[in-house]
Amino acid sequence: DQQVKQNSPSLxxxxxxxxxxxxxxxxxxxxxxxxYKKYPAEGPTFLISISSIKDKNEDGxxxxxxxxxxxxxxxxxxxxxxxxxxxxxxxxxxxxxxGSRLTFGEGxxxxxxx
Amino acid sequence: DSGVTxxxxxxxxxxxxxxxxxxxxRSGDLSVYWYQQSLDQGxxxxxxxxxxxxxxxxxxxxxxxxxxxxxxxxxxxxxxxxLGDSALYFCASxxxxxxxxxxxxxxxxxxx
Numbered sequence: 051d052q053q054v055k056q057n058s059p060s061l062x063x064x065x066x067x068x069x070x071x072x073x074x075x076x077x078x079x080x081x082x083x084x085x086y087k088k089y090p091a092e093g094p095t096f097l098i099s100i101s102s103i104k105d106k107n108e109d110g111x112x113x114x115x116x117x118x119x120x121x122x123x124x125x126x127x128x129x130x131x132x133x134x135x136x137x138x139x140x141x142x143x144x145x146x147x148x149g150s151r152l153t154f155g156e157g158x159x160x161x162x163x164x
Numbered sequence: 165d166s167g168v169t170x171x172x173x174x175x176x177x178x179x180x181x182x183x184x185x186x187x188x189x190r191s192g193d194l195s196v197y198w199y200q201q202s203l204d205q206g207x208x209x210x211x212x213x214x215x216x217x218x219x220x221x222x223x224x225x226x227x228x229x230x231x232x233x234x235x236x237x238x239x240x241x242x243x244x245x246x247l248g249d250s251a252l253y254f255c256a257s258x259x260x261x262x263x264x265x266x267x268x269x270x271x272x273x274x275x276x
Contacts, residue, residue: 056206084264093166093254093267094207139207151197151220152265156206 053077054142056155064163069127071158073140076121080142084152085114085125088137097138098125130162167191170255170268178276182243185271189236189257195219196238197265198230201252213238245275 055074063069071085081102086094100107100114100123107114113126127134140155167190177183189196198210209222213232224230227245232238242249252272256265 054206086267091269093168093256093269094265095166095267096264099264151209151212151222153209154199154207 052156053080054140054153054155056138056140056158058158059156060159060161062161062163063130065132066129069125069130069134069160069162071125071127071138071140071160073123073125073155074121075123075142077142077144077153078121079144080153082143083114083116083123084141084143085112086139086141086154087134088139088157094139127160130160132162132164135160135162166266166268168193168255168257168266168268170253170271172271173269174272174274176274176276177245179245179247181245181275182241183245183273185240185242185253185255185273187238187240187255187257187268189238189255190266193257193259193266194236195258196232196236197256197258198224198238198240199254199256201254201270202248203251207254210240242273247275249273250275 084099085097087097088094098112100116116123137157139157141152169188171186194215197212199207210224211230212220216232227243230240252270254270256267
């Protein structure tokens with residue numbers, strides 16, 4: 051049962067344009083969502099997060115939007131840069147005690163063309 | 165350097181063998197998580213330890229086991245290896261009170 055799903059395995063955009071990566075979840079107990087970025091031969095690195103009490107969180111060029119009723123979140127990157135080319139993982143966590151586990155999506159390979 | 169150290173980086177072994185993957189968490193982090201990433205798949209949660217105790221278990225095979233030692237480093241033991249166990253194995257750590265993980269760079273296991 052894939053509780054976090056990224057339906058687009060890949061996305062290609064031009065440098066300077068907007069990249070929009072999407073993520074859907076099924077578990078209504080999830081209350082915290084994160085995006086991780088992964089370069090080849092490296093571990094995933096934390097990018098941005100959002101709590102379920104918010105519907106938007108912004109950090110520089112990165113903005114995450116959360117639509118709880120649709121159980122959908124998206125990551126917007128504006129403007130996109132070639133260095134943003136990486137695999138992006140959406141992750142979610144539910145109510146829990148310290149050290150809550152994360153459930154990850156399958157990842158989306160973003161390619162930003164110069 | 166993320167602060168989470170995984171060794172070895174690469175491992176090639178034969179079917180039926182047993183291997184041990186090691187993880188040293190970031191200084192001060194009490195939780196250690198193990199994830200498996202097979203080809204073209206996402207990160208599958210295996211197991212979590214918090215301050216030496218098992219906290220949560222995911223889709224971890226019975227042939228796999230893990231532990232966290234008093235110095236908080238963790239080991240993932242994989243036995244009776246099969247070709248399908250070939251994957252990237254990531255360790256992550258967190259302070260315990262937050263949701264943000266710090267990942268290591270992974271161990272690439274190839275079973276031949």
